[in-house]
Amino acid sequence: MSRSASPCLGEARAIVEAPCELGEGPSWDARRGEFRWLDILGRRFHRYRLEDGDHRSQALDELVSFAAPLTSGDDLLVTEHGLKERDHAHGGVSPWREVEAANPVTRSNDARIDRHGGLWFSTMGKAAEAAAGSLYRLHRGEVFCLKQDITIPNALCFSPDGRLGYFTDTATGVVMRWALDAEGFPLRQDGGAFLQDGVAARPEQLAEPEPWADFNDDPGNPDGAVIDADGYMWLALWGSGRVARLTPDGEEVGHVRVNADQPSCPAFGGRELTTLLITTATEGQREHKEGRQDGATFLFDLSEALPGVRGLDDPPIALR
Template sequence: MTDSVKVSVLSDYPCELGEGPSYDHRSDALFWFDIVNRKLLEHKFASGETLVHDLPWMASAIASVDDERQLIVSENGFHLRDRKSGKLSLYLALDEERENTRSNDARVHPSGAFWVSIMGKEDGAVKGSIHWMREGELRPLFDGILIPNSICFSPDGSTAYFADTQAQKLWRVPCDSQTGLPRAEPQVFVDGKEADGGIDGAVVGSDGTLWNARWGGSRIDAYSADGALIRSIAMPAAQISCPAFIGRDAGKLAATSAWKGLDEEGRAKDRLAGQTFLLDLPVKGRLEPDVLI
């Protein structure tokens, strides 16, 4: 059973594949992507305006570096973005020899390490992987994941989570809180095969609650630190892709969605598909850490 929470439209821009929402406390703005259409979106809370920035490649995640720069993860690498001008410059290549892959889910560990995932441009076409990047060093962590998602971390950095949407499993793995590197093999945290929708993007709050978007399930699920489902929030679009904490106190949730794969009839039925939503639900979130480069 899902809880009834007021959900409003934060941005009505219809992303074919809305993903990677990340709140930037320096500018009080939410950034996210329309991956397949090569767009970076920026919603300014002070004015309520949503800006759409064109990109030269598919990209899926963004993190803060400092007051002047952000770091974007794309299909061919990590790119620095100048906050004032929007100018992009390659920082580190990522799997650039594979033209049939792109970046997908990613998040910054409390240590400043960036966990990023790679998958096929066509869902499930090739096996994907998860990598660790910090201060210019790149290491492979896990492979054989068809659709890697749900990368997020416990507040103290001692636990990492990730999922394979295709396999309908969400794992957790002990981490070194100082480096963000795994210390043991992953163990199943949630087996979602019996539930509607696929395990997609996730974020963990300051209280340890994991908020998970259910692609195709029209909801966001919340799990306690021991893996118990504690609530489900009904959403006004079927393909909810990823939640993010927003506000300088990280006290609210926003969520992206997608119309990818829907025909004309499907889009008519799911008329808010691809839009980005604000949940009228107080949460104990936390701000994203800066990535170390």
């Protein structure tokens, strides 16, 4: 059975039909009971309260790809110029840490909170320039570079025990898996910890991640991903109209159908973390296909399709 022929678990329903040019970075804010996501190219920050369906959005002055809740109650924005704090009550944005701020070629892309309370985030070329991107981790107030020469970084997510990290360079079609140390960093080539006597490893000193799931023969390209409590990955396949569920061994065992050609990223939410939110995009599409909901944002109820399957909590990040 080919990956794209895996059993269909059902079809997600659109909750916000106004199209995102590049919907990305979905996450769940348990404190407020709301999903949040970004339209990177449309420069908007979206919030959707699950209890009553209240949807709000805010215009942004720059390209932003992720909004992480902070222990302070505010948000940390991953932007084209670095990390910025957003006052949740009033929406004001202030700089916190510059990352590639002087590089006009790049912007931020995929990001995800890890199991250790850190934040992995990435950059890429605004026109997907080859090898222009990098991968970073925010940990205890410091930003570390983990990998360079990436074209389209995506699929950042982590095993429930925090000992494995996943990512893809979408241009390669392969999802990679990285062994992590006790602090949640990639291991060095010699198997040692990333931080030794307070000194961080350089990207070239780290062990290479291993290929985990190959999608080169699939109609879709690997994009954003999230891991459930059983260690299964939910992976958006850009160009295929589906979000695939993969076993810890990388085998596709089911998928959620999305009425949009370019699903970009999923995230778990809801009181029991059994609701999957899926962003999509219209980027690069030259014409609208009748009946399709390209760029819409979707929900899928896992409690009916796969009873007992749920996501993992993402704790707020402490900056100080």
